[in-house]
Amino acid sequence: MFHQGSARGCLALCMAGAMVFAGAGSAFADWPEKAVTVIVPWSAGGGTDATARAVATELEEIFGQPFNVVNRTGGGGLVGHSTIATSPADGYTLGVITIESTMFEAQGIPGVTPADFAYIGRFNADPIAINIAADAEYSDAAGLIDTVRADPGAVAASGANRGGLSHLAWIGLLDRLDIDPTAANWVASDGSAPALQQLASGAIDVVSTSPAEAQSLVDAGQARTVALISSERSALYPDLPTTTELFDTDWSPLPFRGIAAPTGTPDEVVSKVEAALKEITEDSAFQDFMAARGFSVAYQDAATFEQTVTSAAEGFGSAMSSAGLAQ
Amino acid sequence: MRIGDRIFGPLLAVFGAGVIWESTQLPSIPGVRFGADLLPIAIGAVLVVLGGMVLWSGLREQAAVPAEGGSYKGRSGLAALWSLGGLLLGLMLFEPLGFPLFGIGFMAVMMALMGARLRTIVLVAPAFVLALHYLFTAGLRVSLPAGLLAGVLP
Amino acid sequence: MSAATLATSLSMVIEAHVLLAILGGAVYGLFIGALPGLTATMATALLVPLTFYMAPLPSIALIVASTTMAITAGDIPGALLRIPGTPASAAYTGESHAMTLRGEAGRALSIGFFFSATGGMIGAAVLLLTGPLLARVSLNFSSFEFFWLAVLGLLTCALVSGSNPVKGGVSLALGVLVSTVGLDITTGQPRFTFGSMELMGGVSFIPVMIGMFAFSEILRGLSSDGARPAAAPETRSLRPYAGIPTLVLRYPLSLLRGTTIGASLGALPGVGGDLAAWIAYGVSARFSKTPEKFGKGHEEGLIEATSANNAGLSSAWIPALVFGIPGDAVTAIAVGVLYMKGVSPGPRLFAENPSMPTAIILCFFVANLLLFPLGYLAIKGARLVLMVPRNVIVPMILVCCFLGSYAINNTLFGVGIMLVAGLVGYVMERNDFPIAPVILGLVLGPVLERNFIMSMQIARGDLLGFFDRPVSALLGAVVIAILLFTVISRIRNRSARHLRRLS
Numbered sequence: 010m011f012h013q014g015s016a017r018g019c020l021a022l023c024m025a026g027a028m029v030f031a032g033a034g035s036a037f038a039d040w041p042e043k044a045v046t047v048i049v050p051w052s053a054g055g056g057t058d059a060t061a062r063a064v065a066t067e068l069e070e071i072f073g074q075p076f077n078v079v080n081r082t083g084g085g086g087l088v089g090h091s092t093i094a095t096s097p098a099d100g101y102t103l104g105v106i107t108i109e110s111t112m113f114e115a116q117g118i119p120g121v122t123p124a125d126f127a128y129i130g131r132f133n134a135d136p137i138a139i140n141i142a143a144d145a146e147y148s149d150a151a152g153l154i155d156t157v158r159a160d161p162g163a164v165a166a167s168g169a170n171r172g173g174l175s176h177l178a179w180i181g182l183l184d185r186l187d188i189d190p191t192a193a194n195w196v197a198s199d200g201s202a203p204a205l206q207q208l209a210s211g212a213i214d215v216v217s218t219s220p221a222e223a224q225s226l227v228d229a230g231q232a233r234t235v236a237l238i239s240s241e242r243s244a245l246y247p248d249l250p251t252t253t254e255l256f257d258t259d260w261s262p263l264p265f266r267g268i269a270a271p272t273g274t275p276d277e278v279v280s281k282v283e284a285a286l287k288e289i290t291e292d293s294a295f296q297d298f299m300a301a302r303g304f305s306v307a308y309q310d311a312a313t314f315e316q317t318v319t320s321a322a323e324g325f326g327s328a329m330s331s332a333g334l335a336q
Numbered sequence: 337m338r339i340g341d342r343i344f345g346p347l348l349a350v351f352g353a354g355v356i357w358e359s360t361q362l363p364s365i366p367g368v369r370f371g372a373d374l375l376p377i378a379i380g381a382v383l384v385v386l387g388g389m390v391l392w393s394g395l396r397e398q399a400a401v402p403a404e405g406g407s408y409k410g411r412s413g414l415a416a417l418w419s420l421g422g423l424l425l426g427l428m429l430f431e432p433l434g435f436p437l438f439g440i441g442f443m444a445v446m447m448a449l450m451g452a453r454l455r456t457i458v459l460v461a462p463a464f465v466l467a468l469h470y471l472f473t474a475g476l477r478v479s480l481p482a483g484l485l486a487g488v489l490p
Numbered sequence: 491m492s493a494a495t496l497a498t499s500l501s502m503v504i505e506a507h508v509l510l511a512i513l514g515g516a517v518y519g520l521f522i523g524a525l526p527g528l529t530a531t532m533a534t535a536l537l538v539p540l541t542f543y544m545a546p547l548p549s550i551a552l553i554v555a556s557t558t559m560a561i562t563a564g565d566i567p568g569a570l571l572r573i574p575g576t577p578a579s580a581a582y583t584g585e586s587h588a589m590t591l592r593g594e595a596g597r598a599l600s601i602g603f604f605f606s607a608t609g610g611m612i613g614a615a616v617l618l619l620t621g622p623l624l625a626r627v628s629l630n631f632s633s634f635e636f637f638w639l640a641v642l643g644l645l646t647c648a649l650v651s652g653s654n655p656v657k658g659g660v661s662l663a664l665g666v667l668v669s670t671v672g673l674d675i676t677t678g679q680p681r682f683t684f685g686s687m688e689l690m691g692g693v694s695f696i697p698v699m700i701g702m703f704a705f706s707e708i709l710r711g712l713s714s715d716g717a718r719p720a721a722a723p724e725t726r727s728l729r730p731y732a733g734i735p736t737l738v739l740r741y742p743l744s745l746l747r748g749t750t751i752g753a754s755l756g757a758l759p760g761v762g763g764d765l766a767a768w769i770a771y772g773v774s775a776r777f778s779k780t781p782e783k784f785g786k787g788h789e790e791g792l793i794e795a796t797s798a799n800n801a802g803l804s805s806a807w808i809p810a811l812v813f814g815i816p817g818d819a820v821t822a823i824a825v826g827v828l829y830m831k832g833v834s835p836g837p838r839l840f841a842e843n844p845s846m847p848t849a850i851i852l853c854f855f856v857a858n859l860l861l862f863p864l865g866y867l868a869i870k871g872a873r874l875v876l877m878v879p880r881n882v883i884v885p886m887i888l889v890c891c892f893l894g895s896y897a898i899n900n901t902l903f904g905v906g907i908m909l910v911a912g913l914v915g916y917v918m919e920r921n922d923f924p925i926a927p928v929i930l931g932l933v934l935g936p937v938l939e940r941n942f943i944m945s946m947q948i949a950r951g952d953l954l955g956f957f958d959r960p961v962s963a964l965l966g967a968v969v970i971a972i973l974l975f976t977v978i979s980r981i982r983n984r985s986a987r988h989l990r991r992l993s
Contacts, residue, residue, distance in 0.1 A: 046479055052819055053535035059826045066539050077479050079900050080535075083691020084673035084680075091687055116678055120687050165948050172678040196633075196947045197676035199940060202815050202822070203633075206759055209813065212632035212948055212959075225814025225836035231629065298542075302829045334678075338920045348660060355667065362679060370946045372674040372681055375939040379667045386663065389656045408713050416712035419705075419888055423909055426892060427902050435893070442892075443885045450881035460882055468893060476528070476536060478897045 037277040044075040048104040050089020052082045061105040067289040094125035098273035108264045111322035115329045123322050127274045130286040131267035131309035136239035137178040138220040150236040161192035166215035167204035171197040175217040178238045178262045181328040185258040190332040221303025341394025345387045352383025415449040434483020439465035499848035511548035515555030516860045523563030526573040526894045530560040531819040546831035555857040565602040573704040578767040580929040582795040588787030600731045603865030609797025610858030613753040614804045625812035628757040633944035638965035640938040643765045646772030647930045657923045665931020688903040695932045697895035697904040701911030702925045709916045730869040748797035756802025759809045759817030770798035804854040
């Protein structure tokens with residue numbers, strides 16, 4: 010049976026790891042000498058989990074040690090991110106962080122700030138799209154925005170929890186178009202799947218989520234993706250206009266997935282994983298996997314990634330203040 | 337621990353009132369009509385009402401003195417104590433000792449308290465715990481702390 | 491669906507590697523499901539890396555077979571040790587464990603496996619015909635309808651939970667209350683966390699379930715009035731499936747009704763799977779000729795609930811396949827795997843490549859068919875569990891309780907939750923409060939709250955919004971009718987009793 014084969018393989022790896030560990034010194038030159046834990050702040054089966062498992066599998070091949078994915082879910086990513094941040098910085102705990110790590114601080118929720126991580130590299134970033142119901146009386150983003158402008162409360166939008174990325178992307182756009190974000194009708198949902206269900210059932214008007222997640226519903230003729238909330242077109246969806254083109258705004262919130270470790274993790278470890286991640290993102294099998302799921306591969310090295318995160322945190326801080334969400 | 341409805345009812349009602357009070361402390365958020373406090377307050381109110389109903393039915397039962405029972409005596413009482421205390425101890429010892437050592441220790445004491453023979457304990461406890469350990473770590477890839485045995489166990 | 495499509499799909503499924511994947515997945519699922527505290531979601535997530543190296547259909551077959559098997563096998567520790575495998579099975583764990591205590595473990599397990607498999611097979615067969623239609627209907631469900639469904643679920647549960655609906659209501663309310671702990675998803679505010687980071691993530695139902703059912707049972711078994719054995723070893727008949735045909739003939743309606751409830755509710759993303767068994771159990775108790783036997787190890791409710799459980803499994807895949815909207819973690823993983831294999835779920839899949847979704851439903855059929863022989867072996871194996879002396883099995887269960895509640899999130903916090911839940915469950919049961927409703931409250935609490943708040947946000951605070959949409963109005967009317975009916979019949983009973991006392 011397949012699983013037994015893999016279990017046996019893993020057992021062998023564990024044994025090998027334990028033996029190496031038993032006889033090695035403390036220098037990080039030989040890292041990793043035992044199994045590495047990769048914490049994922051989102052539940053098994055989601056996009057972050059799937060990409061994390063794919064990266065972990067490749068890391069395992071490169072380093073010859075098990076990279077065990079552990080899902081630490083709850084609190085809109087807070088619990089997992091805080092677990093990564095507070096784990097021992099010995100190089101044996103890594104984590105996949107998402108854009109939510111930059112948003113807790115501004116909301117006044119303690120436990121996670123961007124300074125809590127040693128950044129290793131980004132492997133994915135996909136813009137948020139505006140999706141509308143297929144039978145809406147407007148057919149493009151301009152028509153939608155005109156309707157919102159006429160009565161902001163009449164257009165119900167959803168896609169995530171209040172203060173979640175989808176929410177901030179949507180109200181940030183409204184804010185830049187001089188529509189009062191506090192008047193907008195945000196229907197807080199637990200992720201994009203329930204929001205899309207609401208859109209299809211005709212209960213709400215807009216879902217801001219990645220184009221990949223809405224794809225099946227668009228194919229079914231139940232929804233239409235009208236624009237990307239971004240300043241750049243996506244290579245995966247070249248025909249989708251961006252809000253920057255349409256409305257001449259500069260709002261480009263880009264959700265990312267990247268690898269980080271607790272602050273204080275040895276530099277040797279960071280640079281080893283950084284190099285490995287670059288190698289993985291250039292691997293064609295990994296690229297095929299990501300493309301098949303509708304995720305783009307967007308590598309950034311440690312320094313650039315840290316910069317991206319810092320500027321995202323600043324951008325969200327101001328978006329949240331304008332929506333009255335910041336504490 | 338049988339408490340009896342006459343005491344349980346008021347306890348529930350007080351608890352429900354506490355829940356309501358705690359929920360009213362939640363801050364309100366602009367643009368949100370029904371916030372985080374709605375459901376807890378509703379549940380608190382339900383508990384107050386149901387607590388009253390439990391008390392009412394307790395009063396109507398003709399002074400039904402609850403049959404005392406479920407006391408813990410002798411070795412079986414110690415076993416009950418260990419099943420709780422041992423696992424509480426586990427909260428502290430699980431990570432430093434590691435799952436194999438803690439598991440074997442806990443299980444051996446529990447078996448002894450329940451009157452298992454020494455031979456059975458020595459045979460079963462280590463075999464069962466180690467089998468579970470490998471099942472989880474190697475088979476299911478759940479990382480369990482190896483603790484003191486890290487590097488000793490294969 | 492044409493006969494040609496069916497033939498193509500059939501030939502796809504009876505390929506050796508697909509059948510091998512189903513068999514492998516089923517054995518693996520049996521193993522995971524039988525271990526207390528390990529979930530079907532976890533089983534599925536572990537399979538994902540393996541599917542990287544497999545063709546599309548075998549990968550999906552692997553997932554289908556392992557979840558079907560894991561969820562059914564979860565009934566084994568449920569019946570033998572009173573540790574339910576899923577929130578759905580908590581609906582009937584008390585019933586099947588009561589049978590075990592009477593020395594009828596084999597019968598309880600036989601009913602579980604046989605009617606799960608039968609329900610699952612009928613459910614899959616119905617899906618073959620109605621799948622896309624069912625998906626279209628389910629897509630019309632918005633937060634308004636989901637809110638009423640949650641109310642309906644809670645109401646049925648309160649009405650059927652034991653002899654005292656007030657105490658059942660308290661248990662439900664406590665469960666719902668516990669579900670509000672953590673960072674509130676709609677507003678992003680921490681509730682009842684008292685500064686604890688772990689509590690921010692909320693209380694997951696697995697450790698609560700292990701604590702309330704298994705741990706409290708052990709505490710009670712060790713007390714002096716726990717004189718009755720944890721499980722009666724002198725089993726009347728452990729011959730698997732003995733006497734089942736008689737049951738089919740005696741309760742055909744339960745089987746059909748359970749299957750219908752499961753298959754239709756299961757297609758509703760998010761709630762269906764968890765609710766189906768509870769509602770089926772409630773309906774069974776309501777329409778039974780012998781409702782007084784429920785909860786004491788009666789077959790009828792068990793038959794209806796287990797068949798609903800497995801019938802719902804396959805229909806949960808329908809919205810995921812037709813519209814890419816996954817209803818739970820397992821289908822979310824499956825959708826991911828399909829994308830990865832270049833098979834995009836969606837209506838185009840049905841139009842361009844109809845043999846693929848049909849083949850997936852056929853995999854369900856085969857996996858459920860496999861439940862018969864594997865269930866046979868599992869029931870035989872159950873004899874071994876019952877033969878283990880009490881002073882060995884109880885320590886083993888305790889270690890499993892500890893490990894299972896640890897492994898759910900790799901944290902000792904889960905163990906703490908389990909211990910607290912165990913003590914609370916123990917005190918509740920000593921005072922005649924049923925514990926199964928706590929689990930349903932815990933699972934349905936967020937569904938109730940989120941859908942209410944979403945609906946109110948959409949309707950801009952207008953409560954009449956719950957009666958604006960036709961299906962929502964209908965469901966609302968059903969809920970109100972049940973409430974009125976219960977209240978009126980209770981008043982009538984009371985005044986009848988009163989009159990009798992006067993005369």
